[in-house]
Amino acid sequence: MKFKLAMIAAAAVLAGAAAHAAEPPLKVGIITSYTGPSAVNGKAVDIALDLWVKQNGDTVAGRKVEFIKRDTGGPAPDLVKRQVQELIVRDKVDLIVGIDYTPNALAAGPVSTQAKMPILIVNAATAGIIANAPYMSRFGFTTGQIAAPLGQWAVKNGIKSTIVMYADYGPGIDAGTFFKRAYAEAGGKVADEVKMPLQNPDFSAYIQRIKDAKPDGVFVFLPSGAQSNAFLKAYKDAGLFDAGIKLLATGDLTDEPSLDAIGDAAVGMITSYDYSDAHDSPMNKEWVKAYKEVGGADARPDFQAVAAWDAIHAVYDVVKAQNGKLDPDKTMELIKQVKFESPRGPIMIDPATRDIVQNVYIRRVEKRDGHLYNVEIDTIPMVTSPAGR
Amino acid sequence: MVSRAMVTEAASPRAIFAEHERWRWPETVFWLAALSVVYLFPEYLTLASQVVISGLFALSLDLLLGYTGMASLGHAAFFGLGAYTAGLLGKHGWHEPLSGLVVAGLVAGAVGLVCSLVIARLQSIALLMVTLGIGVMLHEGANQAQSLTGGDDGLQGVDIAPVLGLFDWDIFGRTAFLYALAIAFLCFLAARRLVHSPFGLSLRGIKENTKRVPSLGIKVRSRVIAIFTISAALAGVAGGLLAQTTQFVGLEVLSFDRSAGVLIMLVLGGAGTLYGAFVGAALFMIAKDFLSASDPVYWYFWIGLLLCVVVAFGKGGVVGVTTRAWAAIFRRGGAK
Numbered sequence: 001m002k003f004k005l006a007m008i009a010a011a012a013v014l015a016g017a018a019a020h021a022a023e024p025p026l027k028v029g030i031i032t033s034y035t036g037p038s039a040v041n042g043k044a045v046d047i048a049l050d051l052w053v054k055q056n057g058d059t060v061a062g063r064k065v066e067f068i069k070r071d072t073g074g075p076a077p078d079l080v081k082r083q084v085q086e087l088i089v090r091d092k093v094d095l096i097v098g099i100d101y102t103p104n105a106l107a108a109g110p111v112s113t114q115a116k117m118p119i120l121i122v123n124a125a126t127a128g129i130i131a132n133a134p135y136m137s138r139f140g141f142t143t144g145q146i147a148a149p150l151g152q153w154a155v156k157n158g159i160k161s162t163i164v165m166y167a168d169y170g171p172g173i174d175a176g177t178f179f180k181r182a183y184a185e186a187g188g189k190v191a192d193e194v195k196m197p198l199q200n201p202d203f204s205a206y207i208q209r210i211k212d213a214k215p216d217g218v219f220v221f222l223p224s225g226a227q228s229n230a231f232l233k234a235y236k237d238a239g240l241f242d243a244g245i246k247l248l249a250t251g252d253l254t255d256e257p258s259l260d261a262i263g264d265a266a267v268g269m270i271t272s273y274d275y276s277d278a279h280d281s282p283m284n285k286e287w288v289k290a291y292k293e294v295g296g297a298d299a300r301p302d303f304q305a306v307a308a309w310d311a312i313h314a315v316y317d318v319v320k321a322q323n324g325k326l327d328p329d330k331t332m333e334l335i336k337q338v339k340f341e342s343p344r345g346p347i348m349i350d351p352a353t354r355d356i357v358q359n360v361y362i363r364r365v366e367k368r369d370g371h372l373y374n375v376e377i378d379t380i381p382m383v384t385s386p387a388g389r
Numbered sequence: 390m391v392s393r394a395m396v397t398e399a400a401s402p403r404a405i406f407a408e409h410e411r412w413r414w415p416e417t418v419f420w421l422a423a424l425s426v427v428y429l430f431p432e433y434l435t436l437a438s439q440v441v442i443s444g445l446f447a448l449s450l451d452l453l454l455g456y457t458g459m460a461s462l463g464h465a466a467f468f469g470l471g472a473y474t475a476g477l478l479g480k481h482g483w484h485e486p487l488s489g490l491v492v493a494g495l496v497a498g499a500v501g502l503v504c505s506l507v508i509a510r511l512q513s514i515a516l517l518m519v520t521l522g523i524g525v526m527l528h529e530g531a532n533q534a535q536s537l538t539g540g541d542d543g544l545q546g547v548d549i550a551p552v553l554g555l556f557d558w559d560i561f562g563r564t565a566f567l568y569a570l571a572i573a574f575l576c577f578l579a580a581r582r583l584v585h586s587p588f589g590l591s592l593r594g595i596k597e598n599t600k601r602v603p604s605l606g607i608k609v610r611s612r613v614i615a616i617f618t619i620s621a622a623l624a625g626v627a628g629g630l631l632a633q634t635t636q637f638v639g640l641e642v643l644s645f646d647r648s649a650g651v652l653i654m655l656v657l658g659g660a661g662t663l664y665g666a667f668v669g670a671a672l673f674m675i676a677k678d679f680l681s682a683s684d685p686v687y688w689y690f691w692i693g694l695l696l697c698v699v700v701a702f703g704k705g706g707v708v709g710v711t712t713r714a715w716a717a718i719f720r721r722g723g724a725k
Contacts (some may be wrong), residue, residue: 077637090433103541115560168533198529
């Protein structure tokens with residue numbers, strides 16, 4: 001009897017294997033930073049993908065899913081262009097997921113168009129970069145989508161005058177411009193606009209400027225890491241939090257993996273973003289728990305992880321909808337109809353721009369059980385991405 | 390070796406230069422091997438074209454470091470200048486690639502000439518600091534000049550016409566590779582001619598003993614200015630090639646990483662050999678490509694190990710080791 005069962009089981013396994021062998025594997029190229037200063041991106045993407053496969057299986061529409069991973073090491077447009085080309089001509093991937101810098105996405109665009117290769121972008125935040133790339137869609141966010149609602153919110157919540165400060169490079173100018181515009185249009189007064197050098201070791205002069213001007217709020221954008229940490233520390237040490245000057249920023253500065261490292265200097269800071277691991281929904285609570293099971297107890301999902309999760313979710317959906325036979329144009333039609341509940345809340349793809357439409361949350365950094373969290377205090381529902389600055 | 394020493398003693402200076410410059414058959418093998426990549430590895434041509442471009446960039450540095458003994462930590466400045474020049478031309482209506490490349494070289498060379506007026510006065514640490522400074526300044530300048538360069542987002546909309554009006558840019562990178570290889574070969578021939586000329590010999594003199602060469606009637610300053618300008622122009626051509634073949638220019642073309650990377654490639658391949666530039670670029674980039682694909686998270690460890698091994702045990706880089714091994718075998722077999 002036991003022998004018979006074993007035979008049947010073996011036969012079933014073989015039959016299953018044969019069925020799989022009939023369908024070629026579904027190859028998904030993954031391009032992100034696995035090394036360098038942004039290695040944390042690659043880690044988040046990997047955990048999200050592992051978790052998705054763990055929960056949803058490694059086979060979709062009869063095709064076994066294979067991830068082919070490529071490391072960019074940071075902004076490296078010529079390398080990324082080559083990686084996309086090679087994934088297409090050599091590895092013959094069906095889709096590409098990832099990309100975490102604007103120049104990388106821009107360099108990949110023409111190849112994607114030429115080869116009709118669908119690329120689902122996880123995080124490249126400059127507006128308008130996929131306008132000329134009909135086979136690209138964005139699952140992260142755009143800086144304008146995040147910064148503009150914060151400007152409107154600030155006016156509504158009694159912050160009448162603000163100093164706008166940002167690092168003098170593409171993303172900083174983007175964030176500063178979008179915030180300033182939305183804030184001024186809503187009736188706020190921009191007391192001052194300060195561009196800071198990108199590599200700036202000392203913020204004391206800027207902090208003094210805030211002290212002298214005594215605005216209701218300060219909007220700041222700096223590259224997250226050493227720069228923003230130094231700014232926050234100087235801000236707190238100067239007693240500006242105690243003086244009631246609200247510190248506003250986009251959520252990049254209080255990204256979950258680095259939040260605890262920033263320390264208590266961040267408490268009280270107000271940011272706007274598309275995802276917080278403290279997002280209060282049953283789905284997110286489950287997801288954060290499962291994420292820690294895969295990535296370890298210290299792993300905290302962030303915007304990268306959730307964007308990668310939603311992108312691979314969309315990949316499975318479009319492969320299923322086409323019964324495993326992918327056509328790039330059909331794939332993009334289906335991507336434009338993407339609409340589902342994500343751990344970050346409801347999301348959809350805007351069919352006109354292929355950019356994501358999602359809730360933007362206003363959060364305050366708070367300490368709970370010894371850890372810092374971005375606690376959501378307000379929601380701006382289903383924000384579309386504004387056009388370029 | 391023996392025969393060459395005899396020639397040196399007996400023959401006229403002209404014959405000595407001719408002997409040094411004589412084309413040797415391994416060189417033919419090298420370039421044919423490079424060309425054969427088109428047929429042997431048609432799926433790797435994009436990588437191959439970037440190897441060739443990096444090789445040309447390393448060659449420009451070899452003229453400085455390997456032949457004149459001047460190290461530079463900011464050579465990406467000229468690479469980037471060439472890249473932005475070629476990219477901007479392509480973006481604003483000048484789509485013809487060859488003339489674009491010439492302009493890229495001229496612009497980088499002109500800036501190199503200006504820089505060299507200062508650089509010719511410097512040595513060792515001061516030289517490193519100033520070249521580093523030039524690189525950082527241009528990087529920040531390109532970041533600031535957003536309206537011109539696109540800043541951190543990169544220069545998009547670069548449109549390059551088919552090479553010679555015949556060969557369009559294909560997704561396999563065939564045109565890109567052949568175009569890059571042809572340009573690199575021409576530049577290589579020029580560099581080869583240069584280092585084997587009396588001018589090249591004077592550069593070696595400067596490298597060996599800067600204080601003594603003036604006693605031979607050589608003006609060190611003007612020679613250094615000349616070679617720095619030539620080197621900058623070559624780097625500009627390499628940068629222009631990258632911009633044209635990728636049709637995009639990112640701020641990274643000016644980054645310190647690129648300056649350091651080209652130095653590593655040159656040391657790995659062997660400075661002062663010309664071929665070391667290409668061999669080092671190939672070894673470094675293929676190793677990087679292979680390792681980062683097979684282990685995207687920890688591949689830097691293996692790169693580091695490779696560098697340590699080559700630098701610790703392989704004096705003169707890959708080309709140096711190969712040449713010595715070759716000579717040893719040749720002597721053993723040919724002496725009797």
